[in-house]
Amino acid sequence: MSIKGQVSPFSQGLTALLVDDDAPTRMLLATLLKGVFKVLHTARDGKEGLEAFHRMAPDVVLADQSMPRMSGTAMVAEIRKADPKVPIIFITSSMDTDILVEAINLGISAFVPKPVTAPLLAKAVALVAGLLENDHLQRKTLEQELALLQLREKYNDFQQETAFRKELGILENEFLVRSFEGTGGQGEWMAQVQYVPHDIMCGDSWSLRRLPDGGMLVYLADAMGKGLAAALTSSLGAHTFNLQVDALPEGPFDFSLFIARFISRLGKRLLEDEIFSFLLAWLPLDAPVVETASFGMPPILADAGEGPVQRFVCDNPPLSPFSDDFRTTRRPLGAARKLLFYTDGLNESSTLEGELYRDSLPTDLRGAASRDQLWTAFQRRVERPDDDVTFLFLARVDLPVLWRETRRIPARLGAVDACGLELEALLGRRTALDETARDGLGTALREALMNAYEHGSLGAEPHEKRAHLEAGTWIDHLLEREVTSGAFIDVELTLHDTGYAHLMKCVVRDEGPGFPVPTAWPSDRDPLALSGRGLKMIRKYSDGLFLNEQGNAITFFKAFAR
């Protein structure tokens, strides 16, 4: 008669291995265990039992002690090497203390004395089935908890990524693809931003805005602490800054009034024990100066290409809810060709030599003609930044001219192709650009020329281009259209001397109406679009680019060793 009714139904999902050399005992046990397990394997001695264990991997083992070839304890000792946890029921008539002690030490789960009786066998099987059921429940609970944690983690990641997209939406660079022609008629500047958050949510924020009177206003912040709280304060700062700029009236800019309003608005939102480091810098259109109000930010660096790099130290302690006054400093730009605003993630990162990067920063700034070059120099010295890294790299692009070449070509496909090839060859003859840089700049030039030809000169719309590309008629369409166009394209290549490097500046201008100047690069552009990669390729092959106000002239440049 089976003991099935006396054991938890959980056992019916288990497999068992019964090892006994005595055939009548095996038969008796098989009868008693009928329906108790999903499968009951049998073996006739310890050796066969061990082989069956390795082959079948049962959930439970029932073993006799006295067997030929290999005893029960010898078999269990081998099983324990492979599986220290599988429950084992020991069935024996032996009362030998040594054997029983050995069995206990081998982690036997239950003993059933011979001759076997149904109640004692049921008790032993119920015990091991209960152990396995508990184990199973614990595992299941752990798995559920893990799944829940993963779900929460996924949810948190999603929240952080969404919040970061919002954060990015607040940051604004009106000089992303536009140069700044200001500072008292003393120069044309480009402004580039490097923004590398350490965590998804970042305590750094920035904004570069053009004022109604044409000046430039810079905001850069590094909120106290890390994570969400820091990101919130920092974003609030950027948002407040942008709202104030948006609301500025036409006419002369009042820097002091702007700062007073900004710190009044932001100071109210800080916690009692919170401080906030940020800077505001104003580059007026009509004077070669920079006026700053830095609240606990690292020094601004100004490089003239010779002499020591100047450090403009901060003007105020970090902002707190109790700040009630501020100072500004107006400094002449003089011969400065580069300005660097940055958060302490840049200068306080540790270099591979164990020094702080601040010691190398002036040297690297002098050698860099663009944001990318400074970032490359930083990465050469710092394996992994210790914090968020943000820097705003402002550099003059109207530098001493070594030579200039201009071309004026009709908007004809043949002329565009020929001009691209001719100018690339000229770059090879008259500059020290290496093959990679020359080919890249040549590619950028051809892309700019094609853009000026297709869109600027012939007025082709993107949807029109897409339709013709799909039909394979784009070139025929252009050739047909160019016949009636009397437009010209102007190209200007200028080699500048920065004092520490050569800078090749390329300008391609068409006579079209221009297109809107973006303030952010599209981040999720479809890689499988048939067209629209030209600007991205120009970005890839140059160290910087900007468009004119009208959007019909593109300037890009490449720096290289003298």
Place this chain on the structure above:
Amino acid sequence: MQIVRTDPRQITITGNIKTTEDYLAIRRQCQDLVDAGVQAFTLRIQESLSMPSSVIGYFVKLVKRDQVAIRMEIEDPRLLELLDELGLTGTFGAVRI
């Protein structure tokens, strides 16, 4: 740039891909294959460091619109890097040789 059919299902391009003429030659060779019913072929690109956006656009059209499977065997890592930055190595089955 020179372009030749080196196999019933393979086109080899030598020299740099730069001009509209290059674009037209590539389009002509590829289109001949497609018009002959070839649904998968290999482009072996030797030497070229880069590729105009017009040529890239044409290959995207071949793969996505005309459902032609292409494999690009590229000699110069700089071209491979460009395709990688444009997110197109998978689409073009681009590998370094």
